[in-house]
Amino acid sequence: MNTKSFELGDIVEMKKQHPCGTNEWKVIRMGADVRIKCEGCQHSVMIPRREFAKKMKKVIKAAEPSTEE
Numbered sequence: 001m002n003t004k005s006f007e008l009g010d011i012v013e014m015k016k017q018h019p020c021g022t023n024e025w026k027v028i029r030m031g032a033d034v035r036i037k038c039e040g041c042q043h044s045v046m047i048p049r050r051e052f053a054k055k056m057k058k059v060i061k062a063a064e065p066s067t068e069e
């Protein structure tokens with residue numbers, strides 16, 4: 001079975017869109033909980049990682065590799 005992979009900075013689509021009408025979320029924190037920010041209204045939510053993996057549909061845009069040291 002495939003495990004959905006996601007990384008910090010990825011733009012993801014959730015199964016359910018935000019009430020503001022946007023369905024693009026940026027992963028801004030990774031840990032036991034994942035914090036994602038709505039790209040439409042900048043509202044951020046924190047959800048348990050397991051739940052996030054369940055509710056996430058796909059990665060729309062992978063994070064660009066950082067060149068900063």
Ligand SMILES: [Zn+2]
Nearest residue numbers: 018020038041
């Ligand atoms: Zn929103």
